[in-house]
Amino acid sequence: MSPAAAPLPEEMRIQEELSYPILLSERIRKAVDDAVFFKVDCSDIGKQVDHLSTMLRSAVRLSSSAAVQLYDRPIRRVSNDVSRNLYRALSLIRRCRRRSFLCRVVRMVSTAEFRKVLSLLEASIGDMQWLLSILDCTGGGGSGTGISLSLPPITSNDPILAWVWSFIATVQMASQISDRIEAANELTSLAEDNDRNKKIIVEEGGVPPLLKLLKETSSSDAQIAAANALCSIANHHERVLSDSPMRVQIRVSNLVATMVEHDSFAKEEFARENxxxxxxxxxxxxxxxxxxxxxxxxxxxxxxxxxxxxxxxxxSKPQLLPSLSLYSSDGVSSRGGQNRKERxxxxxxxxxxxxxxxxxxxxxxxxxxxxxxxxxxxxxxxxxxxxxxxxxxxxxxxxxxxxxxxxxxxxxxxxxxxxxxxxxxxxxxxxxxxxxxxxxxxxxxxxxxxxxxxxxxxxxxxFPARETRVIGPLVAQLSNNDIDVATEAAIALAKFAYPENFLCQEHSKAIIEFDGVLPLMRLAQANERAQAHGLILLCYLAINASNHQALERAKVLTALEAAERIVSPQQVHLRDLINKAICHLHLYRGHIHPHRQPSLRK
The missing domain is CATH 1.25.10 (Leucine-rich Repeat Variant)
Structure with a gap:
């Protein structure tokens, strides 16, 4: 599945995740009705849970009606936290049902526990209010505009996280281009403050929305804002290539390839950044x-x-600062470990x-x-x-x-x-x-x-002289039905037989022994490009292995003399090379030793 997959399956997963706390809230309402002890306290919890249930259902409606792919990171975090607090409330209320005297003694309930649960539920209500404002401000079914700068309780220890979530959600989901530009500029400001902010932006999925803004909008202001944010965030390759989710790594790798392809300066810059x-x-x-x-x-x-x-x-394991609020509630897993598991x-x-x-x-x-x-x-x-x-x-x-x-x-x-x-x-x-x-x-x-x-x-x-297994396949390609492949084979073999190659004589003999002369002469009769490169290789063979019997049997001298007459006067180098090859063949004509050449075929 591509990173730009259709949003429907992702929305369904978000809705399923939100459905779990809604189910818990319904169970709590039933448990409140069944409570015998602490009925007033249980009723207070029930009112808070009803409020939460209403907001959860609103979040489902907003996510279902969103016209763009949802930014799900804060939704999942808030949903998990709300579910955890609701489960704690359900466990507490269930202990208030009628039980035997022994069960009541063993599982005593105190008012302090109710105060703690009510405090947690109030925090969850604050988180949901913030989440709904984010979905509404970014156009997720609502009519609001602008960027939400309020702070939810879930980020009380790290307000930067709330701002990052808000800005990324706006860049990805806002219907107004002006809001997306403003959010991208805010991300740039955060990234320029310190490296820790850059790391949070990347780990919370800020790169893909910025890449999309850069590539898919026609507004030059939006493209400039996205490019500035990306430059500020991605000033170190390890930040976006080593620790990020795989879909982010795909986008960044594509960006590197595109920039390098069209800008030689970018190629040098990326090289310097290793x-x-x-x-x-x-x-x-x-x-x-x-x-x-x-x-x-x-x-x-x-x-x-x-x-x-x-x-x-x-x-590649991320070294997070102790104060960074990227841990789950049990404090066990970090975002970096989650990314590794996701990959x-x-x-x-x-x-x-x-x-x-x-x-x-x-x-x-x-x-x-x-x-x-x-x-x-x-x-x-x-x-x-x-x-x-x-x-x-x-x-x-x-x-x-x-x-x-x-x-x-x-x-x-x-x-x-x-x-x-x-x-x-x-x-x-x-x-x-x-x-x-x-x-x-x-x-x-x-x-x-x-x-x-x-x-x-x-x-x-x-290649050493004994490495003839390379010569054979290249010679075979001289007879390839595709003239371009055959021509490239002639060019490649010419580099083996080039007089400045230390082993040119050994390689030339190997080319001849692999029956390369006849297909080479046929190639020299093809189109202009193939003809030129075929003649060049044929001349190298004549110069390096003039006394080889195969050259005389194939009448290479006659072929070169005929080629000399039809070669264009502008091809000065080729004409000189043909003359040199003819001279070498004339020198050995009639003096070729009839001894058996060692076969190199395998």
Missing amino acids: VIRPLVSLLSFETFEGELDPKRFSFHSIVQINEERENKERN ENESPEVKRELKISCSRALLMLAKDSLSNSRSISETKGLLCLAKLIEKETGELQRNCLMAVMEITLAAELNADLRRSAFKTNSTAARAVVEQLLNVINETDDLSLQIPAVKSLGALSRT
């Missing part, structure tokens, strides 16, 4: 659980992964959506960025991306594959990144190459084949 680490952490959520194969991963890498995951889990209990659809949003954000961050590509590889992101390419499908698999392609393209241009991220004994590098080969060999999806081919070509300088 947003990559929490994105990789979220993307790897449940990825490695029970799936580490000891035959494929070393003991050291398994220990390292486990230690890093444990450290991240410890570090674990989320549906597979929501978890997958989170991974899709994180993978897209990482893709946008890695694109054309050496520093971000290095950061992803340093945070074990490559291993995670490889695993998701293996096990996932659709958009998630495609995003991960494209992110790998961007990282390999960066490594192609930077020797330090190649040595650190793609050294031959690296677990992550082996996993990436294995999945790239699987994609090339096992799928016909062009959107996956092309980035996989490009990635292997970008890694050409990292």
Whole structure:
């Protein structure tokens, strides 16, 4: 289910939650009628409960008639507190029924207990009055406008919480755009006061309504107000990516991806804030659980992964201040622990959506960025991306594959990144190459084949001469029915055979031994782009392996001489390369040794 799901199921859950205290109030009314002792005190409790019951029913009506998705955080908190106080009142009144003398002695009732219960019910009435004012001010079936700044008893120890609830509810539910703008500005002011306020806003679900205000309104003032609030709240990635509910993390990840895609300055800013680490952490959520194969991963890498995951889990636990009123009545659970439990209990659809949003954000961050590509590889992101390419499908698999392609393209241009991220004994590098080969060999999806081919070509300088298992699949793609895939295969293989590649001669011989010459010559007769890249690779093979019999059998010299006559004069580099290849072939013509070349096919 998407974060923008239809509001009806959520409203039904709110109504069900409000129905429980209504049911308790009806039971209390019956218990008051059955009371024998302390009848006056029980009657006073009954009047308070009747008042509460009326307000609870009003809350149900307002929530049912709301035209927008309800902001449910204060409704649930107040409803739980009211239910707890009503249950205490019911237990007290039931002790006032006629019982045996022994039961009355054992379960004595005092006037102090009635005073305590009445005090709790009065507080619940105050909470309900505040809640109804919030629902009414935000247009939840009422006619009121503006922001409620009153304080309910439930937040007496922490008034900031009441203001945050009121502002968030207005941003999400108010019918007037001016009210939503004012509430967003108030959230900005609160967030700028201190980091504790920022944490409360995020934990109470303030990010999604602001994102919606930013994306779905045409008012420039509203967009500015939402953007200012988000910038003030999200000045630290851990606040909104590590400790938030999964639906908030989805929205924030999408925001990161969108901003980075359209603004290079945002890409650098997010990199400075080290947003990559929490994105990789979220993307790897449940990825490695029970799936580490000891035959494929070393003991050291398994220990390292486990230690890093444990450290991240410890570090992601929110450290709340003692005065922060985010605890349940029993003081056991905090909002941070609840968020962790919510994430674990989320549906597979929501978890997958989170991974899709994180993978897209990482893709946008890695694109054309050496520093971000290095950061992803340093945070074990490559291993995670490889695993998701293996096990996932659709958009998630495609995003991960494209992110790998961007990282390999960066490594192609930077020797330090190649040595650190793609050294031959690296677990992550082996996993990436294995999945790239699987994609090339096992799928016909062009959107996956092309980035996989490009990635292997970008890694050409990292493969030793004996790593011929990469050459074979690339050569096979020269005969692909899709001309774009075949052309990309020629481009990738040209990077293996490029004269400045230290192993260009060994790779060139491997390309020839995998029967790459004939499909390459056919490619050189296709469209202009395919022809150019096919000729480039053919020239590299002629230069690096001029004395190979396969070149003479395929009449490569004749083909290059014919190509030289039709190549455009503007293609100076290609003409020079063809001339050089022809010279090498003429040099060895008639002097080719007939010895048997070692076969490299597998």
